[in-house]
Amino acid sequence: MPEGTLSGELREAVDELQAYLSDQLAPLLVLDSARLLLAHAPELGAEVVRAWVNGQQRTPGSNVTMRAATARPEREKASQPGSNRQAYRSVTQL
Numbered sequence: 001m002p003e004g005t006l007s008g009e010l011r012e013a014v015d016e017l018q019a020y021l022s023d024q025l026a027p028l029l030v031l032d033s034a035r036l037l038l039a040h041a042p043e044l045g046a047e048v049v050r051a052w053v054n055g056q057q058r059t060p061g062s063n064v065t066m067r068a069a070t071a072r073p074e075r076e077k078a079s080q081p082g083s084n085r086q087a088y089r090s091v092t093q094l
Contacts, residue, residue, distance in 0.1 A: 013037050018052045 013033035
């Protein structure tokens, strides 16, 4: 996301979300920023997360592991209790 394309409150919301993703801010402190970003097109939120991931991969000493965010049917059984929870944990641990 090119710098200067966002301004004011939206730029601050992006910065706060990226700080949250980096474990620098608590979830409740980012709530207003998340609401602001959710009011915009989903592509903006996707771009914010993509930019953060790319930044993490370029950071020296970074240990970011990329995993697919979709569930794999061959590994999960729909009747198995907690299978959705396992998929959620996989996504949230990115």
